[in-house]
Amino acid sequence: MVQVVSISDLSSYVDQEVSLRGWVRHHRKSGKIQFIVMRDGSGFAQVVLVKNEIDEATFDLAKTLTQESCFQVVGKVQQNPRNQRYELLVSQLTIIHIAEPFPITPKDHGTEFLMDNRHLWFRSKRQWAILRIRHRLIKSIRDFFDDRGFTNIDSPILTPTAAEGTSTLFGVDYFGEPAYLSQSGQLYLEPAVAAFGKVYCFGPTFRAEKSKTRRHLTEFWMVEPEVAFAHLEDVMVLAQEFVHYLINQVLEHHIPELEVLERDLEPLKQSLQPFIRMTYSEAVDQLKALGSDIEWGSDFGGDDETLLTQQYQQPLIVHRFPKEFKAFYMEPDPDDDRLVLGMDVLAPEGYGEVIGGGERASSIQFLLDQIAKHGLPEEPYSWYLDVRRYGSFPHAGFGLGLERAVAWICKLPHVRETIPYPRMLNRLKP
């Protein structure tokens, strides 16, 4: 039996006879030669059938292969002198299944059609490349934290209460009790950091926002590290190291995929510089000078983020925000009681916020005051406040949205291509 190998490993088998199994991506035939671009999930390769070098029945059988038909070939691996790629000169061919006419053809299709056929669309080279990079980011995110001694603490999806209001929550009937799908694991991580020192969760989160923008999914994955004894400065440093690590891993392993996406590598390499840092107040001043009508005390709009990030080639950390528009649990700035010690990382090239976080308040009295000021009920937070009752300590953390990171690193126009099965306002299928 000839060994079945992966297309991605072909370069190790030059001049050897191997077998490949996969699907027809493209098929070009003439009377004397057939070129089939085969994909097997690990990559794409050309397989060549030369009429006078194989028996006629096999040559004719190959002609019946339609787009996406499944087949197996045996042949000799050779490097194409024109493009240096590895290909297979076929000696045997077996058909596994002849595909019906495939809905996604090389012609242009509308977005809704492609999204309705998402389960087939990701066979295309571009979607394949994006989801391979998504996989690398997932792995790199975990490796980064695992290598630094963090413990993965899964926060629950089914929750009885909400971190920041209930208007954007999906409700679930939990055996007659109201429950909500989690939109952040942070409140669950803070008690865990007192047990494990450094923790992270990485799972799906949910926002029932009726937004139809290029940046919104209703179901998306978020990684949230949380560190005991860390202050704002520590998590700004951690966030920069983290993003640098992610970019380096993609550059190290996925140049071919970035080429498929025609991703300009220069901006990614620029993002390996130290991030620009500015306070919220400095950012507002700069925005005003650039013509924005933002006033001190209000949150950045998408246009403000774009305007600000356009000034720099690398990501930007904005820190120390007015407490009014930040979550109740943020630590106040000891130097200015209008501010809290939050920070956002804004990606360049118009991608905006990819990380949000900061230092968490460690005083129970401050938190009780904030819960009252925000008009929140105290009882549902009682367990969370326990972190400050039993050995309170400074701590800080942040969250990174996986899909926004994929969109930025792949430079995609819309987050819908960053996840295998996107969920959006009007999209629950397939």
Add this chain to the structure above:
Amino acid sequence: MVQVVSISDLSSYVDQEVSLRGWVRHHRKSGKIQFIVMRDGSGFAQVVLVKNEIDEATFDLAKTLTQESCFQVVGKVQQNPRNQRYELLVSQLTIIHIAEPFPITPKDHGTEFLMDNRHLWFRSKRQWAILRIRHRLIKSIRDFFDDRGFTNIDSPILTPTAAEGTSTLFGVDYFGEPAYLSQSGQLYLEPAVAAFGKVYCFGPTFRAEKSKTRRHLTEFWMVEPEVAFAHLEDVMVLAQEFVHYLINQVLEHHIPELEVLERDLEPLKQSLQPFIRMTYSEAVDQLKALGSDIEWGSDFGGDDETLLTQQYQQPLIVHRFPKEFKAFYMEPDPDDDRLVLGMDVLAPEGYGEVIGGGERASSIQFLLDQIAKHGLPEEPYSWYLDVRRYGSFPHAGFGLGLERAVAWICKLPHVRETIPYPRMLNRLKP
């Protein structure tokens, strides 16, 4: 400034002066000496204060430390000649926060009380050890598949339809449309395997079962690998290699945690043998001989699983089940049309099923017939059937429930201790 180190790294600093930060687990004082067991998330260590070797104010300050108070010390690392453990001879001490009386004391507490205080309970040594092993299993699960060229394809949580009936599904109001929380990613993985060759998903899954057993959570994590061109035999081999890898990783990295749990290592080592294999029919015969009243054609009960697994020291693979009680998408056995090519891995020591899977049907006509026979509507599965329309191929996979694996490897009486924030019939908090 003295370097702050982790307790787990103390052995690298013998005779050096370092700083530790953490919480009081236990405090024993006499007039002349104080022993504090400190925990910092990475481990537990004794810190020692000797009255005549530090100033009196520090010695007195230390006396005020209550259980779970947060503090920082500086001192010299030494190995205790009695127990060989590394400890710190304290020269300086700073209090970060004095804890209120901690609800969980060394005395016995009821399960409900501990579960109500889950966010504090995992500070205890036993819960800490379990969740550290859970973390190792999560990492090892991903490493195993990543190292073998699998692509992580996240299946959606919000789904419009159900793989196997709707009675155990949690419903969600999706902007007015009915949606359900996923109880398996498999249907979403099969289209992806045609694009990526080898895939897995690993995320939370949900079952609205009104079961109050030691094996049921309503929210649990499941890893599901799926492999193109794999047959039943291939996934039986893969499942064994996978479980062996997980056990080996835990044995390599977590002997101290297993000691905390008083886990007998011998049964774990026995599970590194090749798994026992038997067909469903052989299992029924054996069960009957052992006194069970099971009849051919019905599924195993928990008692049957226990009885069967008690006969062996290593896990057991049961394969080739009657099609009646297995999912509609299973490939029929070519040698016996009453059977499908499914397989379950049953863990020893009474833990029962930890893996379920098998080969998936690749014929669209067979699947259409099965959907009709199971009384399922065809339209919601149309996208799933596309896998068989466009280049159909043999494929197989399985699912492993993380929490059941943790319970078995740690030998826990109940799955509620296997996840940071368990969700059960009467448990949605904290």
